[in-house]
Amino acid sequence: KQEVTQIPAALSVPEGENLVLNCSFTDSAIYNLQWFRQDPGKGLTSLLLIQSSQREQTSGRLNASLDKSSGRSTLYIAASQPGDSATYLCAVLNTGGFKTIFGAGTRLFVKA
Amino acid sequence: DTGVSQDPRHKITKRGQNVTFRCDPISEHNRLYWYRQTLGQGPEFLTYFQNEAQLEKSRLLSDRFSAERPKGSFSTLEIQRTEQGDSAMYLCASRQEMNTEAFFGQGTRLTVV
Numbered sequence: 001k002q003e004v005t006q007i008p009a010a011l012s013v014p015e016g017e018n019l020v021l022n023c024s025f026t027d028s029a030i031y032n033l034q035w036f037r038q039d040p041g042k043g044l045t046s047l048l049l050i051q052s053s054q055r056e057q058t059s060g061r062l063n064a065s066l067d068k069s070s071g072r073s074t075l076y077i078a079a080s081q082p083g084d085s086a087t088y089l090c091a092v093l094n095t096g097g098f099k100t101i102f103g104a105g106t107r108l109f110v111k112a
Numbered sequence: 113d114t115g116v117s118q119d120p121r122h123k124i125t126k127r128g129q130n131v132t133f134r135c136d137p138i139s140e141h142n143r144l145y146w147y148r149q150t151l152g153q154g155p156e157f158l159t160y161f162q163n164e165a166q167l168e169k170s171r172l173l174s175d176r177f178s179a180e181r182p183k184g185s186f187s188t189l190e191i192q193r194t195e196q197g198d199s200a201m202y203l204c205a206s207r208q209e210m211n212t213e214a215f216f217g218q219g220t221r222l223t224v225v
Contacts, residue, residue: 004154031210031211032210032211034213034214036216041201041221042218042219043116043118043203043216043217043218043219044155044203044205044216045216046213046214046215046216049212049213051211089154089155091154091155091214093210097168098160098162098167098168099145099157099160099168099170100145100157100205100214101157102147102154102155102156103154104152104153104154105153105154
């Protein structure tokens with residue numbers, strides 16, 4: 001059974017700092033991994049999708065990496081801004097499955 | 113707006129009442145998902161449709177829950193005889209193919225009093 005864990009559960013950093021969010025999964029037979037952002041009381045906004053054959057994806061100040069063999073993904077945020085404050089969720093889609101399994105998220109607070 | 117649309121955004125209901133939520137996916141997306149999210153947790157999978165066929169249901173989806181997607185376009189999620197434990201955010205998502213991004217709606221927040 002796939003389990004997804006995100007560490008840390010919460011993180012507070014000063015503006016301008018580079019930071020890394022971690023996601024680990026127990027079953028490496030994944031189809032893809034997706035990172036999302038969620039603001040309080042809102043739906044999820046897709047940030048990056050990494051296919052199982054890919055090692056990383058970049059969008060602006062965000063870079064996501066995937067190491068399928070070790071069951072890990074990281075989301076790197078460069079030059080953090082107060083507007084980056086949100087909960088960041090990672091989700092994996094298993095090979096041969098339909099459902100996406102989510103971690104509990106990392107709550108990020110960027111102080112001005 | 114061509115994103116995933118959910119209605120209503122908020123619903124307060126008395127325990128024992130039935131509620132129905134609607135999801136309109138992105139028009140060319142034939143894959144549709146329902147999730148439930150409680151405070152401080154990630155979304156939990158409820159059910160998946162490919163076109164009008166419901167291909168997977170979670171054990172979380174008790175007999176009081178039913179979902180439909182009659183014409184392979186919009187979907188409805190009905191909860192009968194609501195309980196306080198049903199209070200949560202109900203999220204809908206759609207994707208075009210399994211190797212493409214899943215896009216989420218803004219959710220329906222249900223409060224059972």
